[in-house]
Amino acid sequence: MTESEPIRILCMEDDPGLARLVQKKLGRAGYIVDLAYDGEEGLDKHATGTYDALIVDQAMPGCDGLEVIRILASQGRLRPTVMVTGAGDERIAVQAMKLGAHDYIVKDADGRYLQLLPTVVGRAIEQQRLVDQRQRAEDGLRESEARYRGLFEGVPVGLYRTTSHGQILDANPALVQMLGYPDREALMALDANALYVSAEDRQRWQTMMDREEVVRGFEMQLRRRDGTLIWVRDTARVIPGGDAQTHYYEGSLEDITERKRLEERVRQKDRMAALGRLAGGIAHDFNNILTGITLSAQMLLAERRLPRDLVPDLESIVEDARRAARLVAQILDFARGSYFETHPVEMRTFIHGTADVLRRTLPENIQILMELGPGEYVVDANPDRLEQVLVILAANARDAMTSSSSDFGEIGRAVEMPEGGELRIGLSRIDLRPAEEPPVAGMGIGEWVCLSVSDTGVGISPDAMPHLFEPFFTTKDLGQGTGMGLAQMHGIVTQHGGHIGVTTDVGRGTTFYIYLPVYQAEQAAEVS
Numbered sequence: 001m002t003e004s005e006p007i008r009i010l011c012m013e014d015d016p017g018l019a020r021l022v023q024k025k026l027g028r029a030g031y032i033v034d035l036a037y038d039g040e041e042g043l044d045k046h047a048t049g050t051y052d053a054l055i056v057d058q059a060m061p062g063c064d065g066l067e068v069i070r071i072l073a074s075q076g077r078l079r080p081t082v083m084v085t086g087a088g089d090e091r092i093a094v095q096a097m098k099l100g101a102h103d104y105i106v107k108d109a110d111g112r113y114l115q116l117l118p119t120v121v122g123r124a125i126e127q128q129r130l131v132d133q134r135q136r137a138e139d140g141l142r143e144s145e146a147r148y149r150g151l152f153e154g155v156p157v158g159l160y161r162t163t164s165h166g167q168i169l170d171a172n173p174a175l176v177q178m179l180g181y182p183d184r185e186a187l188m189a190l191d192a193n194a195l196y197v198s199a200e201d202r203q204r205w206q207t208m209m210d211r212e213e214v215v216r217g218f219e220m221q222l223r224r225r226d227g228t229l230i231w232v233r234d235t236a237r238v239i240p241g242g243d244a245q246t247h248y249y250e251g252s253l254e255d256i257t258e259r260k261r262l263e264e265r266v267r268q269k270d271r272m273a274a275l276g277r278l279a280g281g282i283a284h285d286f287n288n289i290l291t292g293i294t295l296s297a298q299m300l301l302a303e304r305r306l307p308r309d310l311v312p313d314l315e316s317i318v319e320d321a322r323r324a325a326r327l328v329a330q331i332l333d334f335a336r337g338s339y340f341e342t343h344p345v346e347m348r349t350f351i352h353g354t355a356d357v358l359r360r361t362l363p364e365n366i367q368i369l370m371e372l373g374p375g376e377y378v379v380d381a382n383p384d385r386l387e388q389v390l391v392i393l394a395a396n397a398r399d400a401m402t403s404s405s406s407d408f409g410e411i412g413r414a415v416e417m418p419e420g421g422e423l424r425i426g427l428s429r430i431d432l433r434p435a436e437e438p439p440v441a442g443m444g445i446g447e448w449v450c451l452s453v454s455d456t457g458v459g460i461s462p463d464a465m466p467h468l469f470e471p472f473f474t475t476k477d478l479g480q481g482t483g484m485g486l487a488q489m490h491g492i493v494t495q496h497g498g499h500i501g502v503t504t505d506v507g508r509g510t511t512f513y514i515y516l517p518v519y520q521a522e523q524a525a526e527v528s
Contacts, residue, residue, distance in 0.1 A: 006032050007030070007031050007032065007052045007053065008031070008032045008033075008034070008049070008050065008052050008053075009026060009031050009032065009033045009034070009052065009053045009055060009121065010034050010036060010042065010053075010054050010055070011026075011033050011034070011035055011054075012036045012039065012041075012054070012055065012056045012057055012060065012065065012068065013035065013036075013037065013055070013060075013084070014037055014038055014057060014059070015057075019035045019037065020035075021111070021114055022055065022114065023035055025114050026117065026118055026121065028118075029118040029122070031053075031118075031121070034049065034051070038060050038061055038062055038063065039060050039063025039064060039065070039067060039068045040063055042056070042068055043063070043068060043071060046072065052079060052080070052125065053080040053082070053121055053124060053125050053128075054072075054078070054079060054080070054081040054082070055081075055082050055084060055117070055121065056068050056069060056081060056084065056096075057084045058084065058086070058089055058092055058096075059085075059086060065083060065092075065096070066083075066096055066099075069083065069099050069101055070099055073099045073100045077100065078099075078100040078101065079128065080102045080121070080125045080127065080128040081096075081124070082101070082102065082104065082105060082117075082120055082121055082124055083097070083101045083103070084104070084105055084107060084113075085104060085106055085107070086106070087107070087108070090104075090106070102124035103120050105117060105120050156174050157174055157252050157254055158172065158174045158178045158179075158232075158252060158253035158254070158255070159171070159172040159174070159175060159250075159251075159253075160172075160175055160192075160250065160252075160253065161239075161248060161249070161250040162192045162248060162249050162250075163248045163249075164247060164248065166192040166193040167191070168188045168192050169188070169248060170188075171184055171187050171188060175187070175253060178224075178230070178232075178253065178255050179195065179222065179224050179225060180224040180225040180226050180228075186225075194223075195222045195223055196220070196221075196222065196223075197220070197222060197223050197229055198220065198221060201221070205218055205220065209236065209238060209249065213237060213238040214236070214237045214238070215234060215236045217233055217234075217235060218233065218234040218236075219232070219234075219256065220232060220234065222253075230255055230257045231255070231259075231260040232253045232254060232256060232257075233253070233254045233256050234251055234252070234253055235251055235252050236249050236250065236251025236252075237249070237250065237251065262441060264466070265441045286324075287325065290321050290324050293317065294321040297314045297317040297321065298318060301314050301315065301318070340382045340384070340385055340495075341382060342380050342381050342382050342496070343380070343381075343382075344378050344379070344380055344519050345380070345386065346376060346377065346378050347377035347378070347379060347427055347451065348372055348376070348377055348427060350383060350386065350387075351370070351372065351390075351425055351427065351451075352370075354387050354391075355368055355370065357387070357391075358390065358391070358394050361391075361394075362394060362423070363398065363402060363420065364420075365402070365419060365420025365421075366397075366398060366402070366420050366421060366422070366423055367420075367421075367423070368422075368423050368424075368425065369422055369423070369425070370426075371424055371425070371426035371452075372425075372426065372427040373427055373428045373429070375429065377427050377429065377449045377518075378449075378518065378519040379449050379496070379516040379517065379519050380517070380519050385492045385495075385496075386492075386496075388488070388489070388492060389489050389492055389514065390425075390453070392485040392486065392488065392489045393453040393489065393512055394423060395485065396485060396486065397423050397453065397454075397455035397457060397510075399457075400455050400457025400458050400509075401420055401423075401456060401457040402419065402420060421455060421457060421509075422454075422455070422456050423453070423454070423455055424453070424454040424455075425451075425452070425453055426450075426451070426452040426453075426454070427449065427450070427451060427452075428449075428450045428452070429447060429448065429449055429450065429518065430447070430448050430450055430515075431446070431447050431448075432444070432445050432448060433445060439501050439515070440499040440500065440501045440513075442499060443499050443515060446517065446518070448516065448517060448518060449515070449516045449517075449518055450513055450514070450515055451514040451515075451516065452511055452512065452513050452514075453511070453512045453514075454509060454511040454512075455509050455510055455511075456509040457509055457510065458506070458507060459504045459505050459506040459508060459509060459510055460502070460504040460506070460510050461506065462506075468486055468502065469486050469487050469489075469490040469500070470487060471487040493514055493516075496516055497516070497517050498514060498515050498517070499514075499515045500512065500513065500514060500515070501513035501515070
């Protein structure tokens with residue numbers, strides 16, 4: 001029924017005269033009235049017609065008014081219904097109201113009830129209109145809440161609502177999973193302020209919220225339940241509460257940890273490339289200068305008239321120049337400026353041979369263990385350069401397991417140095433498919449040989465990790481190291497088309513993973 005449509009009423013009255021009077025009275029009030037002269041006829045008309053209200057007389061033969069209302073109520077919600085009873089039948093009217101009738105009116109001998117009937121019917125219709133309106137609003141609210149809850153529960157971004165004091169009022173499943181909690185209740189029991197890694201981040205976030213009442217794209221670190229750290233991007237706003245003094249915050253958190261890692265890898269790659277260009281340019285020029293120094297010193301040593309007391313000094317110059325030349329070679333390896341020939345190398349045989357060299361150079365309190373998987377491991381490489389890689393890693397592992405300092409960071413003071421340990425050398429193969437994430441960014445699809453070198457030393461400090469392969473980076477005391485070992489190794493591996501991965505646990509050890517492309521199967525027969 002709309003406001004432009006007329007209101008249709010079905011009146012059930014067994015007295016034809018009274019029925020016509022009701023029809024005439026309500027017609028003047030603007031209603032369209034159909035008549036039924038007993039209960040059965042009324043039920044039939046109700047089943048075939050569409051009515052906005054009903055007037056039901058109690059005293060009808062056969063099926064009386066109360067029975068009509070009982071039948072209609074059993075079929076569903078009653079439309080606005082007015083029960084008409086005689087004097088003394090108020091008890092029946094109450095029963096009708098309990099069944100769902102909206103109102104009742106008592107007949108009187110003078111017919112005054114007819115004057116009241118339009119008002120009573122209008123009031124019943126208005127009551128039902130208000131009920132329908134409220135029901136539509138409630139249905140709309142429930143539907144809106146269902147849509148909101150569906151979005152809140154299903155969106156793959158973390159959503160939250162907190163008070164200004166840090167109480168978590170709501171959190172969606174994506175946020176619960178992001179922060180590593182078993183369920184929503186476990187997360188909501190936590191103070192939101194405890195999630196922040198940096199108190200400065202928390203203060204900057206609060207300052208922005210107080211000043212602008214909104215935060216967009218705020219990047220910060222949060223601590224998961226297991227203690228691991230993740231980077232998130234926060235977008236939030238202030239929602240006013242019931243009064244001026246109360247409010248809460250609602251927002252979304254996006255996990256950007258992997259993006260941060262990729263950005264850091266790109267920055268590291270760019271930094272290494274820039275350092276390589278700089279180091280390579282310096283090394284070439286420096287090599288020319290050293291060549292001149294060495295040749296000049298050697299020519300003086302060849303002089304027959306050279307005073308004997310100058311010979312030791314000239315020999316020292318030659319030796320220092322040769323040491324400097326070796327350093328230049330390391331720099332050139334890092335800068336990928338040196339050239340070497342490659343051929344197929346079976347890594348299992350190579351490692352057994354290199355391990356014999358390492359056993360003669362490492363102290364007795366370091367045990368070398370081999371973990372070589374089955375099968376062939378053939379790569380296109382220069383064995384001498386690969387041996388340098390293993391020697392460099394073994395030397396750093398030795399320092400991490402026996403020395404108070406290493407190229408791995410200033411952690412000797414915080415972690416008790418071991419007196420020896422285990423050096424594990426492993427071989428395995430991985431087949432990287434298009435849909436798989438590579439263990440090291442930049443690795444292409446295909447088969448790779450993984451050479452792993454693990455120690456049980458002090459590990460690498462977080463501050464040292466970003467600078468691990470930079471030339472001249474070292475934490476050793478002056479004169480104890482050049483900081484070129486890992487930089488040279490990085491250059492050698494890169495020249496072989498390989499990649500390096502590192503995992504570390506401070507106080508427990510470090511593992512380097514060297515990934516080299518597998519030599520093509522059809523060429524493996526050329527292995528010598």
